[in-house]
Amino acid sequence: MHVNTFTEALVSSLFLLLLLVLESSRSSVVSASSVVSPPQHNNNNNEAERDEERSWFLHPTDPRRRRRRLRTATTLDHCLLVLKLIDYEDHEKDDDVWVCEFPAAVAREELDGRDFLELTLPPAVLEKFHPISGTSILTIRKEDEDEDDEDGVGGVAYVEEALDTHDLSLYIPEHAHAAIGIEILEETHPRHYKARQRRRTEQQQQQHQQTHRRTQSTGQKSVLVVKVVDSTGVASPRANTLYDDWFNDPLSFKSGYEGCSKNQVQIEPANNGDDQIVQGILTVSIDLVAATTDGSSNAMINAAVNAARVALQIDDLSSAFDYVAVCQPVSGDWLAFAYANSYLSFYNGRWCNSVSTQMHEIGHNMGFGHSGRGDNSYGDRSSMMGYSYDNDDGPKMCFNAAKNYQLQWYNRQKATFDPLANLNTSRKFTMNGVDEYKVSGDTNEKLITLRLLLSGDTFIRENENSNFGNFGPDYYIGFNDAKGVNEGTLEGRNQILLFRKNEGGPDRYGTSTLLIALDVGKGVNINNWKGSSTVVTVLFESLTNNGRDANISIRTEDPNNPPTSSTTPQPAASPIRSPTASPVMPPTRSPTPRQTSQPTAVPTARPCFYDGNTTPNGGSLIGPTLTCVCQDGNWINCNENSNPEPTLPPAPSPTPKPTPVCKNSKDIVYVNKKGKKKKCNWVKTGKTLKIRKKRCISKKYRYLDKLIKENCPKACGEFAEKGICKNLFVSPFGKNKNK
């Protein structure tokens, strides 16, 4: 509900009209006339003519590049923003970048078949809009005459081409940043990723005469694996076992997804009747040498995808296959990458055979962010969205409680609990591992994933004047039963795991963090729930039913608002009101339950779990959002570190302004077009007072929506006579230089 009402207000009808015109030229069914021609690197007449028409000119400073202006008011002034998540072997390097996806027809006409262009833009410029991969459209308006626009060129963006690699990118100069806008598509819009999935669903239902309902993440999924051979004949070293590793091994991508989804997903090797596709694998050749090319670059990506299009004579591969996985020859130290809420994933050499990598990258396609632990964004080893493993046939595991909630696979056994709506209660839940999920029959109210509602249903705006923002954080609880499809989970085995997903609410892209793993008898307190005085306690009470049922309780206790006995009868297990200084975890009510199915190797009294920098006992925990103390194996006194309060609706009365503080920010306050980061001392380095003033007040130098004078009141006061501290002004440069 929230998404629709919000987006409807945003999408202008003019804009929709423009896109619809565009879409009408795009056909989802292949026709011979819509075949992409391969990029021609030799200059034949046609290409020369096209170049002429497109008005290429040499880059003003770099002779190895040429550029042309993005055409306004035609097809090239907007594109679908897609998040490219690149995983490296050295995870320090991991990177998320935004790329622009153009419709296939536009890519063919204007961009030599390249439909994904990398954006040359500081991330902060986009991030203030909180774009959503596969949903947000980047628009570049022609800017009005702007007094700060020294060059007088307005909001212009360029397509740039590297003359050696023929790689294309989208370059938006700094002075055009203010002309950037974001439109959020409605789910019904043809370019929205959900509409793309719906088209595939309808197509499949026609083909298979299916009538039963499918969701975006259930039903039959057709997967095309593209084996890429470079111009020297080199392919991925393990290309001959791709079929087995994707579709046929006891643990393959196919059996992994089918197992974790309890067969609600059926993975089909691509088979569209084209005999070039053998057992789901298409082999293509590209005109590049992999060893000397960065395989995660657009040049390799576009060469491979274009080669597949040409071979199959399919303009838009997403119209024919649900997922397209591209196995590149070895190049560079990247591991794999994928587009979020999209259909394409890419693998470097042998990583195309690794089942955890396959499940991880297509997890990104399905809209999953990474799963971290502490401050390591890949550190969650209980599930597939953490690290990937260099192993074709393992580990056998699924996804974590946060992803399981986002998925449509466990809808019959997921629930949300709102602690603030259940004050001073103790509620019991029985948690099951994913292997126990029941696609039919009685679930006996057992849950695969439980959400503790924090702010995930609240749209939190960037600021009160902004239409942009994201849904807030929630906690998730799951029982990581190391059984069946999840028997190989690498950490938190047979424990209750607590996660936090920091943004995106329950249904949208967002990273998750593993906070705590609990053994039977252990628990965790979260104080100051949502900034209130409420303490939420999660206790793993017992393990029954041969180790399959993890029985937990969630207690909410508000010392400032104790239960009033006059109003409602108290639950039988009324909360114990104890002084805060006392040990937070109550003793278990009964002797520790027998763990009949537990492997004996697991110690019964495992200390609090944390392998970061602190001592295991008596130390403190954990990650960016929760701080606890470990005492006698229990996490106690946990505090939420961040409680983003919804700024919606805008406060009726203006909040009192803080008294001016003449203190400079120590952070970066501006990033110039070359990507150079500036701090407050940059103000002082302006040669004239005019330049210094401009730096302080011009919106051209905004960063993260703040003017420099807001971040650097002291520097702007002292050196530019601007802002709330302009009384500090003493010209250090002498009067003569003020002009």
Ligand SMILES: [Zn+2]
């Ligand atoms: Zn990843």
